[in-house]
Every structure is written in C-alpha cells, then in structure tokens.
Amino acid sequence: MTDPVRTATDWALCAAEQAAIPVFVFTVDAKLVWANLQAQEWFGLSLRTLQRTDLRQASPRSARLLDCVEQAVATRRTVVAMGEALGQGGVSDLHARWAEDFETVTLSILPHSEPSPRASQAAALGFGRMLAHELKNPLASIRGAAQLIAREDDRHAAGEMARLIVHDVDRITRLADHWSGVGDIQIGSPAPVNLNRLAVNAIESVTRANPAHGGIIKHGFDPSLPDACGNADLLHQTVVNLLQNALDAVAGHREPSITVSTRFDTGPRSRNGDVATPLVLCVTDNGAGVPETIGAGIFTPFVTTKPAGEGLGLAFSARIIALHDGQLDYDCEPGRTRFNLRLPVLTEGPR
Numbered sequence: 397m398t399d400p401v402r403t404a405t406d407w408a409l410c411a412a413e414q415a416a417i418p419v420f421v422f423t424v425d426a427k428l429v430w431a432n433l434q435a436q437e438w439f440g441l442s443l444r445t446l447q448r449t450d451l452r453q454a455s456p457r458s459a460r461l462l463d464c465v466e467q468a469v470a471t472r473r474t475v476v477a478m479g480e481a482l483g484q485g486g487v488s489d490l491h492a493r494w495a496e497d498f499e500t501v502t503l504s505i506l507p508h509s510e511p512s513p514r515a516s517q518a519a520a521l522g523f524g525r526m527l528a529h530e531l532k533n534p535l536a537s538i539r540g541a542a543q544l545i546a547r548e549d550d551r552h553a554a555g556e557m558a559r560l561i562v563h564d565v566d567r568i569t570r571l572a573d574h575w576s577g578v579g580d581i582q583i584g585s586p587a588p589v590n591l592n593r594l595a596v597n598a599i600e601s602v603t604r605a606n607p608a609h610g611g612i613i614k615h616g617f618d619p620s621l622p623d624a625c626g627n628a629d630l631l632h633q634t635v636v637n638l639l640q641n642a643l644d645a646v647a648g649h650r651e652p653s654i655t656v657s658t659r660f661d662t663g664p665r666s667r668n669g670d671v672a673t674p675l676v677l678c679v680t681d682n683g684a685g686v687p688e689t690i691g692a693g694i695f696t697p698f699v700t701t702k703p704a705g706e707g708l709g710l711a712f713s714a715r716i717i718a719l720h721d722g723q724l725d726y727d728c729e730p731g732r733t734r735f736n737l738r739l740p741v742l743t744e745g746p747r
Contacts, residue, residue: 645683673738
C-alpha cells in the first residue's frame, strides 16, 4: 500500500527541486538534510559538502539562515525575516516554515518585497499565539505588583497593589474574551475613550512591570483633546505594545528617551480615506529605528526586527486601530522614530 505521508513528502521535495529560489530543509536540531539546486548554487557548494559543513561557522550569511531556523524550531511556527543583507548584491526575505508532522524547517530565500499597506492591515494569522503574546504585558504588571506586595510592610500600600493585581487580572479575562471568537478580534460595545488617560494608564502598566522604565518615559498631552470611541482594553494594549517596542528600541542606549504625546491634527484620515482621524497619540523614541528594507512590513504578522521577537505586537496593534476606523503609521529619521496612533472623534453616544 502507498504511504500517503511519504508520497506527499516526495511530491513536496520534487516541487522544491524545481523552484527558482533557494530552498533548504533542516532537522529539528538545525542540521541541513536537503537543498535544491538553486540553494547549492547560492552557496557554491554541493549538497554533500553542505551536509558536512558547519553552517554556523561558515559565514555570517549562513549563520543568519540558522538563526531563523532555530527560532522556527523554538517557537514551532513560521518565521519571516525581511530585508536581510546576505551578500548576494542586494537584500532578501527569509521564510522558515515549521512542519509539525515531520519536525523539519523548510527555509526559502526570496527576493525582497515591500508588503502593501492593505496586506499589512489584513487580519493577523496565528491568533492563539497572538493572544499569548498580548497576555504577557498585563502578566508582567501583575508580577511586578506581587513582588512589591512581598516587600511591603504598609498594609494600605499592599492593599493598593492587590487592587492593581485584580484590575489587571480582570483585563486579561476581557482580552481573552475578545479573542475567543472565530479567528478575529471583536471590539464589542464601544465607549468614550480619552487618549490622555489611556496614555497615563499604559505608562503605569509598563512601569509597574519594571519601575526602572519610569525614568525613561516622558509625556506631553493636549488637555483639550476630545474623546475617541472604542474599546478601552484593546486600545490600552495597543499603547502598551508601542511603549514596549520603544523600550526595546532604546535598550542599551547611553541616553534612552521615550516621549508619549497627544495632539489634534485635522489632516490625516483612515487608511481607506473614508474617516477623519484627527486624534493622535504618538510614541517617540531615540532608538535605532525601523530598517528601510522592512518598511510597512513592520505591521505584518511574524515580521520582527528583534532577534527573539514574535513579530506580533505591531500586527495586533494595526488590526485593533483599523477596527476603530483609525490607522497606525510611523515616521523615522536618524535618532528619532515616532509611531502615530490615529483615531476619529467620538460623534455620538454617551460622553
């Protein structure tokens, strides 16, 4: 009797052999077991030689391939690395696809492409992993508060920390409920949201998780800003994601600086141009910025500039803002990167 798994495997390898791009197959311990002709020509080595070569030591570009493979194995998911300079006269995109059935990673080297804004705003893939990612921030805040309680002799202060724990646990429950639908995020019943208050609460969340961050984050708010309309929990998580990305960007900087600001700007509109989005919350940092080769792809699921990143936080954030008829964009120059969260003004309902 024909083994359907073996037949499928043979068919896949045959298709990969004919591919016009380099394709490699690695085992769970990142050992190369197969490479198509394009991949052998890309290295300038035969398959037998590649199988005997320590690719981690061979060259920086081969070490970068193994970085993606090892991350795909560790996370049991597809890893995408865009705009990689691999010494072939330009930049390439790497796709490391984890195959659960065979416990292998198929790595493809593709010509670099800039994702379109529409594709970047598409519903994110891998919602279970994305939910887990979103729960990490409030859990870090809870852990920080619990540690403070353990050191606190003042019963009143300990009670306040306990209240914060209950608040964040309730927020985790609501986030889980939002993600429990079929494959997408639901806003639920929208309510008035003040961006200044939203920013303050998000800053408090990240500083509870790590009090050292308090000295890095500054703010400047427009006190006359009108309310937006939406889901406060999801918008809160979006701002926390932007703050966490900024903190990661300035890590190791001699003089790290992050500023959270709000303003009213009549120019911008939603992604499709149908809705005015004058309410702007900005998170600005003095980190290294977004590589030009990634561009709008920074909002695509599983695309990340972090060596051990999930590539989900900004994808989640862009999706949330799109559901609020707003948009999330960024501008970058040497020494300054600013992410702009843009929302429409509340036009009806309770104030």
